[in-house]
Amino acid sequence: MRLEMGHIYIKDIQFAAESKIEDGILYVSEEAVKAVALEDEKIKSVSFDIAKPGESVRITPVKDVIEPRVKVEGRGGIFPGVIAKVDTVGEGKTYALKGMAVVTAGKIVGFQEGIIDMTGPGADYTPFSKTLNLVMVCEPVDGIKPHDYEKAVRFAGFRVAVYLGELARELTPDETKVYETCTIKEGMEKYPDLPRVAYVQMLQSQGLLHDTYVYGVDAKKIVPTILSPTEVMDGAIVSGNCVSACDKNPTYVHLNNPVVHDMFEQHGKTINFVCQIITNENVYLADKQRSSDWTAKLCKMLDLDGVIVSQEGFGNPDTDLIMNCKKIEAEGVKTVIITDEYAGRDGKSQSLADSDPAADAVVTGGNANQVIILPKLDKVIGTLDYVTKIAGASEETLREDGSLEVELQVLTGATNETGFNKLSAR
Amino acid sequence: MKKNYMIITNNPLVPRKLNDEYTVAYMDISYEDVLKEVRNRIHEGHRLLSHPLSGSVKPNETPYKSVMITERREAVDEESLMIIENAIQACRKFVFKSDKYKPEVYEDFQIIDWTLLESAVASADAW
Numbered sequence: 292m293r294l295e296m297g298h299i300y301i302k303d304i305q306f307a308a309e310s311k312i313e314d315g316i317l318y319v320s321e322e323a324v325k326a327v328a329l330e331d332e333k334i335k336s337v338s339f340d341i342a343k344p345g346e347s348v349r350i351t352p353v354k355d356v357i358e359p360r361v362k363v364e365g366r367g368g369i370f371p372g373v374i375a376k377v378d379t380v381g382e383g384k385t386y387a388l389k390g391m392a393v394v395t396a397g398k399i400v401g402f403q404e405g406i407i408d409m410t411g412p413g414a415d416y417t418p419f420s421k422t423l424n425l426v427m428v429c430e431p432v433d434g435i436k437p438h439d440y441e442k443a444v445r446f447a448g449f450r451v452a453v454y455l456g457e458l459a460r461e462l463t464p465d466e467t468k469v470y471e472t473c474t475i476k477e478g479m480e481k482y483p484d485l486p487r488v489a490y491v492q493m494l495q496s497q498g499l500l501h502d503t504y505v506y507g508v509d510a511k512k513i514v515p516t517i518l519s520p521t522e523v524m525d526g527a528i529v530s531g532n533c534v535s536a537c538d539k540n541p542t543y544v545h546l547n548n549p550v551v552h553d554m555f556e557q558h559g560k561t562i563n564f565v566c567q568i569i570t571n572e573n574v575y576l577a578d579k580q581r582s583s584d585w586t587a588k589l590c591k592m593l594d595l596d597g598v599i600v601s602q603e604g605f606g607n608p609d610t611d612l613i614m615n616c617k618k619i620e621a622e623g624v625k626t627v628i629i630t631d632e633y634a635g636r637d638g639k640s641q642s643l644a645d646s647d648p649a650a651d652a653v654v655t656g657g658n659a660n661q662v663i664i665l666p667k668l669d670k671v672i673g674t675l676d677y678v679t680k681i682a683g684a685s686e687e688t689l690r691e692d693g694s695l696e697v698e699l700q701v702l703t704g705a706t707n708e709t710g711f712n713k714l715s716a717r
Numbered sequence: 718m719k720k721n722y723m724i725i726t727n728n729p730l731v732p733r734k735l736n737d738e739y740t741v742a743y744m745d746i747s748y749e750d751v752l753k754e755v756r757n758r759i760h761e762g763h764r765l766l767s768h769p770l771s772g773s774v775k776p777n778e779t780p781y782k783s784v785m786i787t788e789r790r791e792a793v794d795e796e797s798l799m800i801i802e803n804a805i806q807a808c809r810k811f812v813f814k815s816d817k818y819k820p821e822v823y824e825d826f827q828i829i830d831w832t833l834l835e836s837a838v839a840s841a842d843a844w
Contacts, residue, residue: 400829401822402774437828497771498832511836534829535773574771574833575785575840576800606770606807610800633775633810640810644770644803660810700775 293471294521297363297386297464304341304391304423312458315465317391319425319455327454328427333443335432340672342394342409342424347669350407350426353703354395354441354533355448356419356541359388361456362525369456370526372507374449380525381518386459392422392543393455395448396673397429399440399500405536405703406665413665416705416713419543426672427451438499445531449542470555472519472564475593482563486596489565490520490550491586491619492709493611495532495539495603496571502531503540503603505569511578515570515585517593520551523567532603537659537705538631540603544704544711550601550629553710565593570615572608579611587618597625602708605633605659609644620649631656631706636698656706657714659699667693719788722766722841724834725758726783727751730827731834739838740788749808751782756801762790765797767837769804774829776804777811781830785837 300315307318321339328337342348360369365383368375394407407419414420429447431440473481494503496510503510505528518527528545540548551567558564570586573579590598598619602612609630616626628650632642638658675689688695699705704712723740724731727748732741744754752769759765767785770776786797818826 400825402778402818402825437825438832495773496836497773498834498836499829501773501833511839532773535775539773573836573840574767575837576766576768578840579768604773606775606804607768607772609770610768633807635810636812641806644807645800 292382292519292521293469294381294524295384296468296470296524297384298389298466298468299386299459299462300465301388301391301423304425306341310458312462317388317455324451324454327450328429328447330450331443331447333432333435333439334429334447336430337447338428340426342426342672344409344421344423346409348409348672349668350394350396350424350672351405351675352396352398352673353405353407353536354397354399354444355530356543356703357393357448357452358543358546359393359452359456360526360546361386361460363460367525369453370449370529373504373529374453377506379522380527381522385525386456386462386464388455388459390423392419392424393448393452394419394424394426395429395444396426397444398674399437399444405533406701407703408665408668411666411668412663413702416663416699416702418704418711418713428673441500441531449529470521470524472521472566475565478563478565482559485561485563487565487594488554488562488597488599489568489590489593489595490554491568491570491598491600491615493600493602493608493615494528494569494571495608497574497607500532500534504529504531510571511573513571515568515582515589517589518567518569520555520564520567523548523551535605535700536703537700538604538656538708540707540709541703544707544709547711549710550599554599565595572604572611574607579614583611583614583618586615587622590619590624591622595624599627599629601629605631606644613645613647613650617647617649627652627654629654629656629708629710631708632658633660634658636660636662656708656710656712657699659706661699663697663699665695665697721788722785723788724783724785725751725755728781728783728827728830730831731783734831748776748780748782749805751784752801752805752808755784755786756805758786759797759801760793762793763787764791764794765800766841767834769801770807771833772829774826775811776808778814779826779830780823781826783830783834785834785841
């Protein structure tokens with residue numbers, strides 16, 4: 292599959308009478324985006340705001356972060372099975388609005404995720420302090436069930452992102468990158484001397500606010516399968532989860548998965564990037580066994596030499612991670628696993644809830660229990676009412692001077708397990 | 718017909734959601750004590766069916782936990798034992814704050830715990 296990614300750099304976002312992109316400035320008609328969000332009758336009202344890097348702004352509770360894209364050539368459309376009709380994506384030409392994001396926020400449950408600070412120490416930990424953010428706060432109709440509200444906000448974010456992406460359809464990209472994968476046979480013939488490496492991506496799939504969707508299918512209900520890594524660039528995988536925001540993959544991360552991008556960088560040079568294998572992280576132990584068995588089987592059938600495995604979340608998924616690692620290694624395929632750590636506030640506790648000698652190559656996204664003080668910022672988009680109830684926070688979180696004492700868990704993307712974060716030992 | 722598994726829980730929503738086909742052992746105890754209760758039953762020969770650390774709301778943050786185990790007693794299952802011991806260990810690295818939320822939040826914690834269990838019930842009932 293060959294996908295041309297056209298990057299259109301957005302330098303500023305402004306509200307205006309008409310939505311358009313001109314000279315790198317995204318003009319947004321508030322009326323138009325409101326109408327797009329309110330297409331779902333479960334949303335009573337929506338407010339839009341703009342947050343720019345460096346501003347004294349805190350966005351919370353964040354549900355998802357989405358990069359606007361548009362499919363200009365090739366099969367299907369962005370977010371297949373969700374917004375666009377079901378069709379296999381990942382080939383042709385796609386444009387992305389770089390440097391900006393649509394951020395959805397809204398109170399779905401009383402303990403809510405996550406925080407994006409646009410300045411201060413918190414901004415150093417979340418990758419979304421560096422993007423121009425169009426934030427939409429959605430209020431549901433009265434008496435709505437959490438399931439329905441979650442779904443309504445999830446879809447509203449995608450609709451708005453697709454609406455903005457469409458504005459770029461006729462533009463000329465500032466930069467174009469080409470991503471091309473081979474078929475199994477082509478790859479073997481073209482790169483006979485390079486190690487055959489795949490990316491195993493584990494998807495969060497446990498329940499309300501803990502779900503992920505693949506071509507619109509609830510990832511709990513999939514068995515492990517193979518994707519061309521270009522498919523994810525067209526939105527084949529979308530996020531429905533945000534609890535413990537530090538190590539959950541917002542849709543933005545699926546679209547821009549750094550493991551996929553880094554493996555493409557090395558494709559044909561040091562490795563033959565064979566494919567992406569996706570699997571889930573269910574609650575039921577027999578599901579874990581089936582999924583890890585199948586993942587290892589696929590690795591063997593594809594004659595892989597190595598895989599990179601990324602986890603999403605903590606605790607329950609630690610078991611899937613170690614099962615995958617152990618079984619794939621047992622098939623003679625080398626593994627590198629990417630995780631994060633819950634090592635206690637002092638960093639002295641065991642980092643993972645499971646381990647095995649086969650997991651001897653591990654990359655960490657950081658310690659999610661690490662404590663951080665977030666100073667009071669001038670403006671809050673969303674509400675601070677829920678800050679006391681997010682993972683890693685409590686009623687004692689909000690201090691007298693207005694600052695917050697929290698664990699890194701609360702910051703969207705702080706310890707991301709695809710490496711889409713700012714923590715580094717460098 | 719009775720299901721061939723049982724649910725150990727401290728979430729009052731669970732017995733309200735499941736009819737009498739299901740065996741629910743509801744106890745008004747702490748999150749950690751639910752895990753310890755499960756450990757006791759594993760020592761008696763029950764096997765774990767759902768992961769005790771399900772969900773991203775961490776131990777000691779949510780007060781609620783529901784775990785599914787087999788109804789039948791067999792030889793002690795080593796893997797179940799290892800998972801439950803690790804889960805009890807993991808509990809202790811989180812600062813206890815399950816009692817520090819406003820009252821309305823507890824209902825949401827109950828809903829989340831229920832949806833996590835519900836996904837295990839869906840898988841178990843597919844057999």
